[in-house]
Amino acid sequence: MEGPQGRMNRAFDGRRRDEIPQEANAWQSFRGWEILFALTWTVSTVFVIVDDGHSVLTRSATVGLMVACAAGYLLLGRSAIMEDEDNSLRAMWYIALVVVIFVPASLLVSAATFGLFALCPQVFMLLSGRRAVAAILFLNLAPALHFVTEPGRGVGEMVIFTGTTLIAITYALVFGPWISRIIHQSRDRANLIKELEASRAEVARLSAESGALAERERLAGEIHDTLAQGFTSIIMLIQAAQAQPDPSRHLGLAAATARENLAEARALIAALDPAPLDGSTLDDALRRLSTRLCEEGGVTVACTIDGESRPLPPSTEVVLLRAAQEALTNVRRHAAASSVRLAMRYCTADVTLLVEDDGAGFDPSTSSGYGLRGMRARIEQQGGTLTVTSSPGRGTSLQVTI
Numbered sequence: 012m013e014g015p016q017g018r019m020n021r022a023f024d025g026r027r028r029d030e031i032p033q034e035a036n037a038w039q040s041f042r043g044w045e046i047l048f049a050l051t052w053t054v055s056t057v058f059v060i061v062d063d064g065h066s067v068l069t070r071s072a073t074v075g076l077m078v079a080c081a082a083g084y085l086l087l088g089r090s091a092i093m094e095d096e097d098n099s100l101r102a103m104w105y106i107a108l109v110v111v112i113f114v115p116a117s118l119l120v121s122a123a124t125f126g127l128f129a130l131c132p133q134v135f136m137l138l139s140g141r142r143a144v145a146a147i148l149f150l151n152l153a154p155a156l157h158f159v160t161e162p163g164r165g166v167g168e169m170v171i172f173t174g175t176t177l178i179a180i181t182y183a184l185v186f187g188p189w190i191s192r193i194i195h196q197s198r199d200r201a202n203l204i205k206e207l208e209a210s211r212a213e214v215a216r217l218s219a220e221s222g223a224l225a226e227r228e229r230l231a232g233e234i235h236d237t238l239a240q241g242f243t244s245i246i247m248l249i250q251a252a253q254a255q256p257d258p259s260r261h262l263g264l265a266a267a268t269a270r271e272n273l274a275e276a277r278a279l280i281a282a283l284d285p286a287p288l289d290g291s292t293l294d295d296a297l298r299r300l301s302t303r304l305c306e307e308g309g310v311t312v313a314c315t316i317d318g319e320s321r322p323l324p325p326s327t328e329v330v331l332l333r334a335a336q337e338a339l340t341n342v343r344r345h346a347a348a349s350s351v352r353l354a355m356r357y358c359t360a361d362v363t364l365l366v367e368d369d370g371a372g373f374d375p376s377t378s379s380g381y382g383l384r385g386m387r388a389r390i391e392q393q394g395g396t397l398t399v400t401s402s403p404g405r406g407t408s409l410q411v412t413i
Contacts, residue, residue, distance in 0.1 A: 044132065045089075051129035052081055058122035069119050076116035077123060083108045084133075092136050102137035106146050109133075117154035124154045127179070135188060144184060151180045228388070243344065244268045244307055264307055293328045294320055294355060300335055301353050308343045311350040318357030327413055330389045331355075331364050334397075334411045337382045338366035346370025346407065364411040372401045 059073045083105060091101040109130055116123045127150060134146045248265035252258030294316050301314040323331075335353065342348050348370030356363040387397045395413030 044092075044136075047132070048084065048129040052077065052126055055123055055125040058125060059116075059120045062120055062122045065120050073116045073120040073123055076112050076119075077126065080109060080112045080116070080126070083112065088133060088137075092133065099137075103142070106134060106137060106142075110146065110149055113150065114153045121154060127151060132190075135190065139188075143188070147180065147184060228385075242272065243340065244303075245272070247343070248307060268303075268307075292320070293323065293331060296332055297335055297353060297355055300332075300339055301351075304339050304343060304351065310342065310348055312339075312353060313351070314353045316355050316357075320355075320357055323362065327362070327393055330393050330395070330413065331362070331411060333389060334364055334386050334409070335366060337386050338409045341382065342366075342368045342370060342407075345373070348406070361412055363413075366409045367406065369406045372403050372405045372407050374403060375399045375401055 056074055056077050059070055059077065062070060065073075087101065087108065088105040091099060091105050094101070096102070113123070113126060113130065117126075130150060131147060134143050134150070138146060245265045245268050248262070248268065252260075252262050252265070297316075298314050301312040304310055305312050339351070339353070342351055346368050348368035350369055352365070352367045354363075354365040356365070383397075383399065390397045390411055390413065393413050395411060398410045398412075399407070400410075401407035
């Protein structure tokens with residue numbers, strides 16, 4: 012609407028909002044108001060000086076009053092405008108000073124009324140509501156009444172002057188509050204933008220904290236499912252070796268477990284897939300877990316694959332493998348089972364992992380271990396479900412469906 016690169020669209024020149032200089036308020040940012048006051052006051056003073064219709068003494072007194080009014084602006088009015096507060100004590104003192112000084116000047120020499128072009132905007136910068144209307148009416152009507160009551164004025168001259176004055180007053184009373192309202196709305200919007208930016212920064216901070224917390228929980232689950240389980244196996248194998256006359260078999264298994272644990276640690280650090288899945292399928296990794304449990308714990312493990320095996324998304328394979336690891340580790344540590352069944356079933360719309368044992372069992376409602384909690388959280392993040400069925404003395408069944 013405005014055309015290329017005008018005042019309205021200059022701010023949107025490709026820079027970010029935080030790179031655009033922000034002013035305290037619209038009056039302060041638009042220095043043209045001070046230029047308007049200086050130019051208007053200078054022209055008005057010149058008009059008073061060259062007015063031959065009044066005596067030198069009258070013109071001198073008028074010029075003195077206008078100089079005093081300009082000094083009042085520099086000493087009091089300018090700072091009142093800059094503080095950007097309507098109806099402040101300083102603002103009302105300045106407007107009262109303007110009325111006391113300017114009205115007599117305009118009554119002495121009518122040419123001084125050109126100064127209203129500078130004073131009327133200042134009224135709306137400093138006052139609002141009825142105070143601003145009263146000040147505008149007083150500043151405009153006083154010289155107008157003096158003009159029309161002077162003797163020797165013709166009817167046509169008085170009609171023209173009265174009409175001009177009414178138009179000027181109406182213009183000031185309509186345009187002034189409208190501009191002031193726009194300025195106040197802009198200030199409110201600027202404050203709202205600052206609040207939104209602060210809120211956005213707070214949301215970003217909370218999001219970063221939430222992400223860090225989620226990452227810590229993920230790493231805690233990875234460490235629990237890999238390193239902690241591996242160390243547990245190593246400890247159990249070394250203890251078993253100590254009780255045997257020939258510890259070579261158990262020590263060999265402990266060394267193999269330590270090597271796999273080292274591979275898990277490296278994979279975790281490098282943010283790679285779990286080591287048991289490197290270069291193999293999920294089915295192969297599950298078979299290796301079953302074989303390890305047979306070798307380490309002397310438990311009979313039956314591993315079956317039902318349905319047409321197919322590659323799954325890496326995140327799904329990781330979750331299923333971790334669930335199998337956690338379930339088999341719990342069997343070795345707590346169940347005292349003699350046989351375990353591990354089954355992987357591929358269906359059209361989902362896959363199911365089932366781990367069953369004939370061990371001691373437990374009460375799922377009273378279990379508070381990290382392993383099950385972390386496993387359930389991982390599975391739910393993948394949109395799956397975890398079902399644990401067990402009771403004391405009747406074994407345990409763990410089913411994961413994704």
